[in-house]
Amino acid sequence: xxxxxxxxxTVAFAIVAPIxxxxxxxxxxxxxxxxxxxxxxPLLQPYYDVRKLMEKDDVTVSGVDGVYMTCALVFTAxxxxxxxxxxxxxMSAFIITMASLFFIMAAYxxxxxxxxxxxxxxxxxxxxxxxxxxxxxxxxxxxxxxFNVADAFxxxxxxxxxxxxxxxxxxxxxxxxxxxxxFDIAMSHHAHQELVKGTTTEMSGKTLAKVEVMHWCETVLxxxxxxxxxxxxNPVSFVIAVVVALAAWFFEIWVDxxxxxxxxxxxxxxxxxxxxxxxxxxxxxxxxV
Amino acid sequence: xSYATKSPWVIHYDASSCNGCDIExxxxxxxxxxxxxxxxxxxGNPKHADIFLVTGSxxxxxxxxxxxxxxxMVEPKVVVACGTCACSGGxxxxxxxxxxxxxxxxxxxxxxxxxxxxxxxIIDGVVQALGILDEKSKALKASKRGA
Numbered sequence: 167x168x169x170x171x172x173x174x175x176t177v178a179f180a181i182v183a184p185i186x187x188x189x190x191x192x193x194x195x196x197x198x199x200x201x202x203x204x205x206x207x208p209l210l211q212p213y214y215d216v217r218k219l220m221e222k223d224d225v226t227v228s229g230v231d232g233v234y235m236t237c238a239l240v241f242t243a244x245x246x247x248x249x250x251x252x253x254x255x256x257m258s259a260f261i262i263t264m265a266s267l268f269f270i271m272a273a274y275x276x277x278x279x280x281x282x283x284x285x286x287x288x289x290x291x292x293x294x295x296x297x298x299x300x301x302x303x304x305x306x307x308x309x310x311x312x313f314n315v316a317d318a319f320x321x322x323x324x325x326x327x328x329x330x331x332x333x334x335x336x337x338x339x340x341x342x343x344x345x346x347x348x349f350d351i352a353m354s355h356h357a358h359q360e361l362v363k364g365t366t367t368e369m370s371g372k373t374l375a376k377v378e379v380m381h382w383c384e385t386v387l388x389x390x391x392x393x394x395x396x397x398x399x400n401p402v403s404f405v406i407a408v409v410v411a412l413a414a415w416f417f418e419i420w421v422d423x424x425x426x427x428x429x430x431x432x433x434x435x436x437x438x439x440x441x442x443x444x445x446x447x448x449x450x451x452x453x454x455v
Numbered sequence: 456x457s458y459a460t461k462s463p464w465v466i467h468y469d470a471s472s473c474n475g476c477d478i479e480x481x482x483x484x485x486x487x488x489x490x491x492x493x494x495x496x497x498x499g500n501p502k503h504a505d506i507f508l509v510t511g512s513x514x515x516x517x518x519x520x521x522x523x524x525x526x527x528m529v530e531p532k533v534v535v536a537c538g539t540c541a542c543s544g545g546x547x548x549x550x551x552x553x554x555x556x557x558x559x560x561x562x563x564x565x566x567x568x569x570x571x572x573x574x575x576x577i578i579d580g581v582v583q584a585l586g587i588l589d590e591k592s593k594a595l596k597a598s599k600r601g602a
Contacts, residue, residue: 205492
């Protein structure tokens, strides 16, 4: 039965998430522009960008990067479907990592030096955020008694009340996951240059459009994870979750516009330190209560 | 209108410019003019770009670079020659190593003159280029349908 829910969730996510993600990306660009004293593009600019990319001629170096990106898109939709149908949080985290790996494979497949560098840096990003994501899922399990997101609606108080350190740790790696400065070392929104846009060096047209759409879906999923901390049996909690997710998203944009990009060493060290302190101590605390 | 005109991403190459025009190209992206209002993004990658902005004249050393960037750009694409040097060679036209304007290397669609070219002239040039980009985009779509 749960498999049917996941399938329905996946289809619904594949339809709704690109729309919501596209609007969020457009708002992101407007807010960023206003923070920089500019007017900024229209709200639907990300949609125009993707439509334009789909109109471009088909040119590819390896011939398989488009296939890898399609796989990445499918796995992203699947991860979103599992999460938003109330399924297993840990499985959602693993599947979205699978999508990241396909994206890395797509970048590696061209064998171009900048794309390989970008793929390596993307791998470092995955290495940086993955420990905290897993500890976050474990903390959720210990607080809610289940990995199933739907079970959060059975609680008499939201998990944030006892796993707020894990939430803070998750906010830290959310910056990496949303590809925001100071941790946008593999596919930055702002600097469209070779090294920090390395993964997409050899991608163009439809393949690049898939990267954009994947990023929209990812954003929606990660904001969903953020909101999950604030759910309990009260139906109002759903509204609170949405508000908190949007606040976290605005906070990430603010961070994005106010911090300079760091080297990958700093990202890896700080992310693991945060995972150990925030996630590790939270788990130890939960073991004794 | 095709979507190509709503999201023109540019790549900028300094052929042998004195940097006067280059600074004006970047000025167009700054808050004063903010060309991102029209969806214009300055990319560093020819494979992502739709509009090729060249500043400065073409010489024996950089003609291969200009050609290579042009070849790596994905259709539909347009070229805007920014500044007098890029249009005709300018005051360097009879220099021993200078071949002339950018049109000596690749087909140029729009000429934006000026020394240095004003940001308004660049934006004007790009807007004209958008019309040509629209035509090329439609032609590409028609040829795809025919094939």
